Amino acid sequence: MMDPEKVKSVRVAACDLNGQMRGKRLPRFEKQKFNDGSIRMPLSALNVDIFGADIENSPLVFETGDQDGLLKITSRGVIPVPWLRNPTVLAPVSMFTEDEEPFEGDPRHALARVIKKYDLKGLKALAATEMEFYLIDERKTSLMPPVNPISRKRLSTPDVLGLSELDCFDDFFNDLQYGCEQIGVDIQSITSESGCGQFEVTLKHKDVITASDDAWLFKLLIKGLARKYEMAATFMAKPYSQDAGNGMHMHFSIFDHNGKNIFNNNTNEGSELLKSAIAGCLQGLRGSTLIFAPFANSYKRFVKNAHAPTSAQWGYENRTTAIRVPGGEFASKRIEHRVAGGDTNPYLVMAAVLGSALLGIEEKLVPTKPIRDNGYSNSAEKLARNWLEAINCFENDKIMHQIFTKTLIDNLVKTKKQELSEFKKIDVGKHWKYYVSAI
Numbered sequence: 408m409m410d411p412e413k414v415k416s417v418r419v420a421a422c423d424l425n426g427q428m429r430g431k432r433l434p435r436f437e438k439q440k441f442n443d444g445s446i447r448m449p450l451s452a453l454n455v456d457i458f459g460a461d462i463e464n465s466p467l468v469f470e471t472g473d474q475d476g477l478l479k480i481t482s483r484g485v486i487p488v489p490w491l492r493n494p495t496v497l498a499p500v501s502m503f504t505e506d507e508e509p510f511e512g513d514p515r516h517a518l519a520r521v522i523k524k525y526d527l528k529g530l531k532a533l534a535a536t537e538m539e540f541y542l543i544d545e546r547k548t549s550l551m552p553p554v555n556p557i558s559r560k561r562l563s564t565p566d567v568l569g570l571s572e573l574d575c576f577d578d579f580f581n582d583l584q585y586g587c588e589q590i591g592v593d594i595q596s597i598t599s600e601s602g603c604g605q606f607e608v609t610l611k612h613k614d615v616i617t618a619s620d621d622a623w624l625f626k627l628l629i630k631g632l633a634r635k636y637e638m639a640a641t642f643m644a645k646p647y648s649q650d651a652g653n654g655m656h657m658h659f660s661i662f663d664h665n666g667k668n669i670f671n672n673n674t675n676e677g678s679e680l681l682k683s684a685i686a687g688c689l690q691g692l693r694g695s696t697l698i699f700a701p702f703a704n705s706y707k708r709f710v711k712n713a714h715a716p717t718s719a720q721w722g723y724e725n726r727t728t729a730i731r732v733p734g735g736e737f738a739s740k741r742i743e744h745r746v747a748g749g750d751t752n753p754y755l756v757m758a759a760v761l762g763s764a765l766l767g768i769e770e771k772l773v774p775t776k777p778i779r780d781n782g783y784s785n786s787a788e789k790l791a792r793n794w795l796e797a798i799n800c801f802e803n804d805k806i807m808h809q810i811f812t813k814t815l816i817d818n819l820v821k822t823k824k825q826e827l828s829e830f831k832k833i834d835v836g837k838h839w840k841y842y843v844s845a846i
Contacts, residue, residue: 415493417485419446419478421500422514422623423453424819425701426752430478436485436496444507446500447475453502453512454818457702457846458829462821467512476510477503483620489586490631499620511814514754515619521762521810522615529664532761535595535612536622539653539749540629541646542576542604545639550646552604553638565650566599573599573606579636583608586628592621601714602650612658615757622655622753642749643846644700645707652708652715653749657760658733660741661768670740675723677732677740679771685721685730686774687767688744688760692719692729694804695759696791697823699747702846703794703830708748711783716745719788720778727782729790746790750846755819762810798823 420430429452440446451467461468478500488495502510509516525532542553544561552562557575566572573580580597587594593611600607608629610621626642633640645652661669661684670681700706708715714726721730731743742764747756766772791797801807802820 413494414496416495418488418495418497419500420497421448421453421478421502422752422754423455424512424514424752424755424815424822425457426514426623426626426754427457427459428627429453429455430500436498441478441480441498441500444477446478448478448502449473450476450502450504450510450512453510453514454822456822456826456829458826460825460829462818462825465818465821467818474505477505477507479503481515481620482616483591483624486590486624488631489582489589490628490635499624511812512818514752514758514815515616517811517815518616518619518754518758518761520812521758521765524765525661525761528765530669530765531662532615532659533612533662534615534618534657534659534757534761535610536618536658536753537607537609537654537656538622538625538629538642539600539605539607539655540626540640540642541602541653542579542606542633542638542640543646546637556636562604565601565603565605567601569599573597579632579638582632582635583629586632587625590624590628592625592628600651602647602652605651605653612660615659615761619753619757641846644702644705644748644750648707651713654708654715654745655747655749655751655753655756657744657747657756658741659744659757659761659764660739661764668738668740670742671737673737675734680768681732681740681742682774683767683770683772684742684764685732685767686772687763687765687770688730688742689719689721689774690767690772691759691763691804691806691810692746693788693791694800694807695763696746697794697797697801697819698755698759699751700790700794700797701748701752701823702750702826704846705748705750706793706797709790715748716790717783718790720782721774722778722782725778725782728778729782732777758810759807763806766806766809794823794827798827 417433417436420428481499483499502513544551595609629640672678716729720728722728723732
């Protein structure tokens with residue numbers, strides 16, 4: 408943490424169901440206030456829609472008097488906010504009830520409950536994410552790629568895995584690397600992706616809670632830094648209809664109490680536990696589609712031959728499937744879950760994936776045969792086809808009710824139904840600036 412005497416203000420923020428930061432600004436950091444219950448915020452703040460409005464008929468608002476919850480600093484601790492001009496720090500917090508119990512509507516607590524199930528079985532998961540985003544120029548009246556800082560010409564073509572575009576934005580990416588170091592996010596690599604102005608930052612494997620924190624904070628950092636460079640960054644699932652969408656691929660391995668990777672049996676195929684975890688993930692896909700695709704725009708990403716899965720299939724080294732088992736060293740055997748878009752809540756994504764995988768292991772499920780060819784040409788159970796179908800699937804799915812509490816399910820369903828209604832009233836084409844910045 409920077410010198411407290413130099414800090415001009417403190418941001419206190421918890422994660423709402425949409426992955427947005429909700430909190431307040433304080434003039435200084437006083438650790439004692441986080442220990443004595445002085446920092447408070449309505450429980451309903453974590454259950455607002457993407458526009459920041461209360462959920463109509465939510466039991467958290469008028470029915471219960473809009474009660475406060477207690478905010479406590481997470482294990483992340485206090486971190487700097489490197490994109491602001493004045494010295495500022497951020498205190499990531501979790502929400503607790505008045506009797507100091509974890510608030511069931513807090514997505515970070517939802518993930519912690521899944522991890523506790525792993526702990527009780529003597530297991531530990533490590534995870535990492537691949538964060539895809541677009542840099543855009545929002546000074547114009549329509550969504551456009553950014554201007555090349557060197558040539559001063561607007562980007563017009565993709566540069567898949569090219570280095571020239573990375574070099575052109577070198578100052579920005581150097582700032583990004585430094586900012587990640589400051590907030591404790593470890594970058595493995597940065598690449599230019601298949602969309603015009605699209606990039607991917609791969610984060611390193613960590614324990615699941617820390618990996619989720621990393622993904623959540625990274626999204627905040629990249630958006631803040633982009634504005635410093637007179638650009639904007641968006642994790643919107645499908646900013647351009649003709650270009651690839653933004654995904655948030657999740658990689659994970661599971662280890663036993665001796666530190667052995669339970670997916671590894673020193674073969675390319677991997678262990679039976681690997682296959683059971685895959686079967687659990689496949690079985691949970693339809694019910695959890697809402698977690699992986701939380702907005703109407705999210706479903707534009709699920710199209711054939713666009714580097715995003717469309718059905719519940721898996722394969723070895725096959726990027727046309729929803730679940731991929733990458734190659735590499737046996738000791739690093741892992742699962743790549745490729746369904747989530749960049750517009751998702753990292754805590755809920757990891758809870759859904761790891762909760763499904765554990766159910767597969769517990770029930771010794773057997774997956775379908777792996778796909779060896781083009782997954783788009785095979786018939787298999789589809790993901791929920793649209794936003795409304797996904798809401799209904801999530802609300803009624805038995806697996807989701809085993810992973811998430813009734814409170815969280817009810818809150819998320821109410822949120823999505825309200826957003827669905829509100830988006831029908833607006834012309835997203837005219838309000839794209841808000842939509843891009845919100846996601």
